[in-house]
Amino acid sequence: MEEKIGVYVCECGPNIAEKVDIERVLAAVSSIEGVAVAERYKLLCSEEGKKFLKENIEKHGLTHLVVAACSPKQHELTFMNVCEEAGLNPYLFQLANIREQCAWIIEDKDEATEKAIRYVRAAISRVRYHIPLEKKEIEANPDVLVIGAGVAGIEASLLLASRARKVYLVERESSIGGKVKGFAQLFPRMESASALLEPKIKQVVENKNIELMTESEVEQLLGFFGNFVVTVRKKGGEERELNVGAVVVATGLQEFDVSGLPQYGYGKVDNVYTAGEFERMNSPDGPTQGKVLLKDGRAPRSVAIIHCVGRQEKGYCSRVCCLYSLKLAQYLKSKIPEVQVCQFYSDLCLPGKPYQRFYEETKGKGVDFIRAEKVEISEGEGGVAVNYSSESGRLEVRNFDMVILATAMEPAHGSAKLAEILNIGRGVEGFFIEEHEKLGPVSTSLEGIYIAGCAQGPKGISESIVQAEAAAGKILASLVPGRKLEPEVKVSEISEAFCIGCKTCISVCAYNAITFDELRRISVVNEVLCRGCGNCAAACPSGAARHRHFTFRQIYHELMETLR
Amino acid sequence: MSDPKKEGEGLKGAAFSGGKSSLETVLGFLKRTLAEGCFDALLLPVKAPGGDSFPYVLVQDKALLEDRGSPLPPIMPVQGGKAVSSLTRRGKAPRKVAALMRPCEVRATIELFKLAQVDLENIFLISIDCPGVLPVKDFAADPEKGMAAFGEVLEKWGDRKVRPVCQICHRFTAPLSDDGAGMVVDLHIGLLGIEDGEVLLIPYSPAGEEILAKLDLVPAAGGDILSAWRDRANELTKKRGEERRRAQEEMKSKVRGLNNLLETFDKCINCHNCMRVCPVCYCRLCYFDSEAVKHPPDDYLRRAGDWGSIRFLPDTILFQVGRMSHMSLSCVSCGTCEDACPMDIPVAQVFSLVADEAQEYFGYLPGRSTDEPIPLATYKEEELEEVEDAPQGASSETKEKDG
Numbered sequence: 001m002e003e004k005i006g007v008y009v010c011e012c013g014p015n016i017a018e019k020v021d022i023e024r025v026l027a028a029v030s031s032i033e034g035v036a037v038a039e040r041y042k043l044l045c046s047e048e049g050k051k052f053l054k055e056n057i058e059k060h061g062l063t064h065l066v067v068a069a070c071s072p073k074q075h076e077l078t079f080m081n082v083c084e085e086a087g088l089n090p091y092l093f094q095l096a097n098i099r100e101q102c103a104w105i106i107e108d109k110d111e112a113t114e115k116a117i118r119y120v121r122a123a124i125s126r127v128r129y130h131i132p133l134e135k136k137e138i139e140a141n142p143d144v145l146v147i148g149a150g151v152a153g154i155e156a157s158l159l160l161a162s163r164a165r166k167v168y169l170v171e172r173e174s175s176i177g178g179k180v181k182g183f184a185q186l187f188p189r190m191e192s193a194s195a196l197l198e199p200k201i202k203q204v205v206e207n208k209n210i211e212l213m214t215e216s217e218v219e220q221l222l223g224f225f226g227n228f229v230v231t232v233r234k235k236g237g238e239e240r241e242l243n244v245g246a247v248v249v250a251t252g253l254q255e256f257d258v259s260g261l262p263q264y265g266y267g268k269v270d271n272v273y274t275a276g277e278f279e280r281m282n283s284p285d286g287p288t289q290g291k292v293l294l295k296d297g298r299a300p301r302s303v304a305i306i307h308c309v310g311r312q313e314k315g316y317c318s319r320v321c322c323l324y325s326l327k328l329a330q331y332l333k334s335k336i337p338e339v340q341v342c343q344f345y346s347d348l349c350l351p352g353k354p355y356q357r358f359y360e361e362t363k364g365k366g367v368d369f370i371r372a373e374k375v376e377i378s379e380g381e382g383g384v385a386v387n388y389s390s391e392s393g394r395l396e397v398r399n400f401d402m403v404i405l406a407t408a409m410e411p412a413h414g415s416a417k418l419a420e421i422l423n424i425g426r427g428v429e430g431f432f433i434e435e436h437e438k439l440g441p442v443s444t445s446l447e448g449i450y451i452a453g454c455a456q457g458p459k460g461i462s463e464s465i466v467q468a469e470a471a472a473g474k475i476l477a478s479l480v481p482g483r484k485l486e487p488e489v490k491v492s493e494i495s496e497a498f499c500i501g502c503k504t505c506i507s508v509c510a511y512n513a514i515t516f517d518e519l520r521r522i523s524v525v526n527e528v529l530c531r532g533c534g535n536c537a538a539a540c541p542s543g544a545a546r547h548r549h550f551t552f553r554q555i556y557h558e559l560m561e562t563l564r
Numbered sequence: 565m566s567d568p569k570k571e572g573e574g575l576k577g578a579a580f581s582g583g584k585s586s587l588e589t590v591l592g593f594l595k596r597t598l599a600e601g602c603f604d605a606l607l608l609p610v611k612a613p614g615g616d617s618f619p620y621v622l623v624q625d626k627a628l629l630e631d632r633g634s635p636l637p638p639i640m641p642v643q644g645g646k647a648v649s650s651l652t653r654r655g656k657a658p659r660k661v662a663a664l665m666r667p668c669e670v671r672a673t674i675e676l677f678k679l680a681q682v683d684l685e686n687i688f689l690i691s692i693d694c695p696g697v698l699p700v701k702d703f704a705a706d707p708e709k710g711m712a713a714f715g716e717v718l719e720k721w722g723d724r725k726v727r728p729v730c731q732i733c734h735r736f737t738a739p740l741s742d743d744g745a746g747m748v749v750d751l752h753i754g755l756l757g758i759e760d761g762e763v764l765l766i767p768y769s770p771a772g773e774e775i776l777a778k779l780d781l782v783p784a785a786g787g788d789i790l791s792a793w794r795d796r797a798n799e800l801t802k803k804r805g806e807e808r809r810r811a812q813e814e815m816k817s818k819v820r821g822l823n824n825l826l827e828t829f830d831k832c833i834n835c836h837n838c839m840r841v842c843p844v845c846y847c848r849l850c851y852f853d854s855e856a857v858k859h860p861p862d863d864y865l866r867r868a869g870d871w872g873s874i875r876f877l878p879d880t881i882l883f884q885v886g887r888m889s890h891m892s893l894s895c896v897s898c899g900t901c902e903d904a905c906p907m908d909i910p911v912a913q914v915f916s917l918v919a920d921e922a923q924e925y926f927g928y929l930p931g932r933s934t935d936e937p938i939p940l941a942t943y944k945e946e947e948l949e950e951v952e953d954a955p956q957g958a959s960s961e962t963k964e965k966d967g
């Protein structure tokens with residue numbers, strides 16, 4: 001069939017028209033062999049523009065389409081859809097970006113025009129070698145994997161299950177409830193933690209749509225949104241493969257390990273506890289049945305609570321330490337009314353509706369607040385000495401019976417490994433990183449994997465629940481039962497004739513999409529898992545790995561024309 | 565195969581003698597390993613019946629080993645890495661095989677192992693001090709003269725008669741540092757600085773130690789022979805390093821820039837022999853032999869139109885540069901490419917120059933370790949910063965060095 005390439009230059013309103021001499025571009029490319037038509041249009045992405053393109057493809061019987069306009073990120077899909085509507089395979093299309101890469105960045109109109117001409121010529125040269133690729137449709141799996149059964153994981157599971165979704169709730173501990181399970185009361189209303197948590201746990205256990213897998217960990221995740229294949233291993237060996245469409249990561253936090261900071265005397269000076277340990281002491285099923293006791297069995301007469309332990313080392317504020325420190329003071333005051341409680345803080349962080357009042361209420365119970373820096377804990381006369389630098393800069397010492405360290409939050413142990421398994425990113429602090437701080441707070445860089453609760457960063461229970469609900473909502477809205485998914489068709493393939501089995505491609509594949517066929521001793525691409533990043537094609541020295549839409553020929557001709 | 569010795573254990577060596585010459589002693593040692601059942605077969609160069617070549621042969625017959633085994637042949641008609649790959653590419657050797665090779669061949673073997681072209685299980689690697697080899701063409705022209713010439717080479721330990729890349733080789737022996745790190749090998753045979761008839765057996769892995777123990781050889785740390793070998797090897801390494809730098813600077817001035825590069829490879833007849841003999845060119849079909857680089861006539865006409873003319877066969881320089889980019893990080897400067905060039909292009913001298921710089925850039929040394937990934941298939945985030953921050957063509961490391 002005779003080649004009929006249509007070239008359409010978009011004016012993009014004034015964006016391109018004012019910066020690129022479109023007439024010159026058209027003149028330069030219209031006589032190229034195979035170009036049947038070269039025209040301009042004021043806004044190709046508009047409804048009229050799309051109609052114009054569709055009619056032109058049909059009218060001229062175009063075999064290939066080149067559009068010179070904006071970035072492919074913006075409208076490649078738009079124009080591919082136009083091709084499809086006009087009966088032209090959407091992969092026989094090439095978009096030349098003459099807006100971001102020419103019009104917007106080059107002051108001189110002549111230079112911008114010259115560059116645009118090269119880009120359009122390159123696109124024409126490349127599009128000739130495009131191969132019509134066929135789209136595929138696969139079923140999407142509406143089931144969901146939730147990793148971590150703390151408050152966030154539980155909340156997400158319950159919400160998903162309420163819409164008849166099958167949820168696999170994986171928890172590495174033997175019981176569920178996460179960190180909150182160890183709390184006695186919750187700030188600011190000081191209600192019982194178990195009163196809030198137990199009904200939720202019961203709902204999870206009784207819900208037929210939730211399959212709870214305790215003492216289990218995720219070992220592998222392959223696939224993509226709508227079609228993940230997850231391997232979960234139960235402690236002691238048993239391995240299970242699950243098929244899910246989406247994943248919620250709610251792996252929570254752990255307490256910062258203060259033993260690395262000798263100035264706090266932790267582990268060396270008696271009656272120095274971390275907030276977590278003190279919390280357990282207050283819990284009715286804790287080691288002291290809820291009684292606050294010193295090591296010698298007496299009740300403390302004075303207690304210091306040290307804020308911001310680990311903030312400098314971690315490089316972030318853990319957001320809830322000030323608030324839980326107030327809570328710990330309230331525990332003390334309600335159990336030992338005459339106890340003297342002193343909070344050593346550097347900045348008080350009390351954001352949000354109810355917390356200022358909570359602070360004043362706590363202060364009103366006779367809790368002292370001392371602004372201090374350079375806090376050091378040592379063995380004191382008949383107790384624990386808190387050495388600190390006061391607001392005026394003087395070095396002071398005060399003795400207490402007990403010291404509680406309000407430690408920072410850090411990501412739960414194993415987060416790095418999990419990030420690797422799930423192929424999602426972590427920030428410098430080690431927490432899983434959201435797709436966008438404001439616009440995608442519970443999404444990740446990988447479609448279909450969401451984060452909720454402290455796995456994403458330090459936060460309180462209410463915010464964790466908000467995130468869990470958001471993640472569940474995202475999944476319910478996007479992963480609709482019966483909806484078909486279209487996997488990427490611009491993927492890689494490996495030629496059996498060329499492959500020598502060096503496995504270089506396997507080592508560079510970011511999606512675990514290449515396996516080694518031991519029998520034939522060659523690498524094989526799983527087309528459903530492949531995302532078409534092209535790493536393997538670039539790394540393969542033999543040219544055995546090939547990207548279907550970035551073939552050597554396509555790139556070669558595109559480059560030759562750009563550089564000519 | 566196992567990793568090099570742990571740091572601080574120090575090098576140990578066992579003296580071994582019994583032959584009239586050192587090479588005869590090596591044969592005697594190898595014979596004993598077969599007799600004691602240390603190995604089921606040996607892979608080593610064997611003199612061809614006509615006396616004009618030295619192919620690798622898998623030997624089980626002690627008489628053949630004694631008659632024609634050549635632990636240090638005068639030429640390298642086949643790179644040992646390629647021989648080990650031919651033996652084990654389809655799977656591990658079912659019984660124990662010791663492969664005796666020159667250090668550059670051992671390094672190539674390790675590179676091929678990383679590229680899944682060699683299976684090291686049941687393969688025991690032995691390296692030997694190497695004085696270099698003669699150009700294969702010189703030897704083939706007159707083998708008798710070649711044998712005499714190589715005798716001189718062995719005596720003087722390095723000579724202008726060996727190939728140019730051998731003259732500037734600074735990795736002709738096993739690692740000399742106490743931790744033994746720098747090359748993966750099980751046992752090294754030291755010849756340098758040792759009296760004729762005697763050799764030094766230096767284990768570099770637990771497997772190497774086991775073999776010596778099996779033969780009732782007790783390697784000792786320190787000792788006169790070990791320090792004599794080490795001193796001589798150190799001295800020569802230093803000297804060769806200087807010569808290498810000098811020769812490479814000279815070569816650089818000859819090949820730098822596109823025009824010089826084109827001129828250097830002008831004679832190329834596109835036979836691709838260099839690629840065929842290269843141990844680390846392991847592709848089933850070279851990309852440059854494939855249909856992917858054959859274009860329709862209008863394409864060539866267009867190119868001729870653009871540039872005024874186009875040379876046929878096309879892509880001669882593209883092949884050279886392409887091959888360079890594919891293999892230079894694993895290049896062991898063995899020189900077989902240059903031996904194989906019918907047009908006497910200094911292929912190995914150019915390639916090893918590029919290889920040295922590329923390897924230095926990535927802090928990579930081929931053959932150093934079995935688990936050090938080949939740089940182009942790995943990604944380190946800090947490398948991106950390095951490229952961003954460093955002036956063109958310099959890594960931050962070299963930048964620091966240059967002050």
